[in-house]
Amino acid sequence: MEMNTTLVIPVYNQLHYTRQCLESLNAAGYPDEMIVLVNNASTDGTAEFLAGRPGLRVITNPENRACAAAWNQGFQASTTTWTFFLNNDIMVPAHCVEQLVAFAEQHDVAVASPALGEGELDYDLHRYAADFTTQMKEVRRNGTAYGAAFLVHRKVFAAVGGFDENFKKGGNEDDDFYRRARLAGFRLAVTGASYLHHFGNMTQKAVVAEKGSHRAETIAYYRAKWKIGWWQRRWQRVQRKSLEAWWRWHEHRRHGHTLREEHSGGTVIFR
Numbered sequence: 275m276e277m278n279t280t281l282v283i284p285v286y287n288q289l290h291y292t293r294q295c296l297e298s299l300n301a302a303g304y305p306d307e308m309i310v311l312v313n314n315a316s317t318d319g320t321a322e323f324l325a326g327r328p329g330l331r332v333i334t335n336p337e338n339r340a341c342a343a344a345w346n347q348g349f350q351a352s353t354t355t356w357t358f359f360l361n362n363d364i365m366v367p368a369h370c371v372e373q374l375v376a377f378a379e380q381h382d383v384a385v386a387s388p389a390l391g392e393g394e395l396d397y398d399l400h401r402y403a404a405d406f407t408t409q410m411k412e413v414r415r416n417g418t419a420y421g422a423a424f425l426v427h428r429k430v431f432a433a434v435g436g437f438d439e440n441f442k443k444g445g446n447e448d449d450d451f452y453r454r455a456r457l458a459g460f461r462l463a464v465t466g467a468s469y470l471h472h473f474g475n476m477t478q479k480a481v482v483a484e485k486g487s488h489r490a491e492t493i494a495y496y497r498a499k500w501k502i503g504w505w506q507r508r509w510q511r512v513q514r515k516s517l518e519a520w521w522r523w524h525e526h527r528r529h530g531h532t533l534r535e536e537h538s539g540g541t542v543i544f545r
Contacts, residue, residue: 277375279308279356279425282348286314286338289323291363291473296327298365306330310351312344342437342447349431361422363473365395367403374425374468384427384460385452387420388468389533392545395471396537403469409529410466415521419462420534421448422472433458438499442488446496453500464533518545 281304285292292311299309306329313320313334324332333347349357356375360366370388378386389410391402434454441447452462497507525532526544534545 277308277356277371278354279358279371279375280348280352280354281309281358281360281371282312282345282352283309283360283362284312284314284341284344284348285316285320285362287316287318287320288362289316289318289320292320293323295360295362295364295366296330298367302366302368302370304366304371310348312347314338314340314344338443340439340441340443340447341445342439342441345447346436346439349426349436355428356425357428358425359423361472364423365399365471365473367400367470369407370403370468370470373407374465377463377465377467378425378427381414381463382461383463383465384430385419385455385462386425387418387423387464388470389464389466389531389535390420390422391469391471391535391537392474393536393538393543395473396540399471406469406531407467410469410525410531410533413466413525413529413533415464415533417456417462418464419448419452420464420472421445423470424448427460430455430458430460433460440495441492445489446492450496450499466529466531466533 281299283292283295296306296309300306306327310331310333311324313324313332315335315338321334324330331351333344333351335344345359348359356378358371358374374386374388377383389406391397391399434451437447438450441450455462496502502510522532522544532544536543536545
């Protein structure tokens with residue numbers, strides 16, 4: 275199928291993962307020309323590496339503007355119907371993007387995520403992904419998406435605007451965007467028809483280690499923005515945990531897989 279899709283990848287250092295990610299995308303058939311990479315003031319040789327890839331569309335920020343701003347910049351640089359936002363600690367098998375776009379278009383889903391294998395890449399990604407999507411292609415988790423990798427139709431931005439840049443280096447910008455999309459009447463879903471590997475928030479962990487995270491600040495901002503009090507937080511957490519437990523039990527019981535799995539030491543932990 276012809277994909278009307280741009281891939282947007284924000285990076286802040288972690289050159290090893292950026293290189294791996296781009297190599298996997300190219301090997302899966304997604305050329306640099308499909309990709310917008312936003313470099314948030316990396317200091318580890320990332321800029322020099324990117325300069326050697328003239329096919330990439332690179333946006334360079336003089337300071338780390340965090341994820342929300344980088345996602346907005348990537349979207350603004352695109353003209354395609356779909357934008358696929360990816361962390362740089364991602365490995366993509368063949369057909370991943372086509373399968374995700376096909377699912378979204380078939381089911382009128384405006385924000386869609388692939389199933390995730392997380393943690394150690396201690397398995398054959400391409401064989402596992404092919405087997406997984408064959409078994410799980412009809413399985414979905416409605417009303418949610420994964421911040422590590424999510425596809426968005428252009429009409430969502432037209433309706434709700436971009437990502438809220440008041441979320442600094444600490445997260446919640448994805449949850450805020452998903453909430454606004456749901457309130458605007460758009461469908462969200464995670465699908466087993468597409469699969470990729472995510473090592474696990476390597477950039478965010480590095481930011482925390484540098485004491486550059488604003489996690490507490492962004493959580494407080496999110497709660498104030500949506501007027502989420504203590505009792506509401508507790509109730510929403512119970513609801514979320516119960517739904518995740520149901521998804522996990524139902525998917526594993528029927529298919530032997532779940533739409534979020536962690537690979538560690540040769541074993542699979544179902545999420």
